[in-house]
Amino acid sequence: MKEYILQKERIFHFLALALIAGSLFLEDPIQKMVVLVTGILGLLVLSALKKQKILVIIYLVLFFAAGIFYYLVSEGKLNF
Structure with a gap:
């Protein structure tokens, strides 16, 4: 599996960046965080x-900064 992923590294890299x-274009904060963290x-x-x-x-x-940022936004400590 590792060899396959490394052979197709550019495809997986592109998908993660995508x-x-x-x-960025999602409105729901939970869905936004799931997609961001997955990438x-x-x-x-x-x-x-x-x-x-x-x-x-x-x-x-x-990864940890995204989690902390989501926590601060969801708790209402940061307003946008």
């Missing part, structure tokens, strides 16, 4: 399979 970009996890998995430690750290930070 999920992240697509999350970030896709990039995280690809980076982990390619053993790129710096990118893994960056995507982990983005």
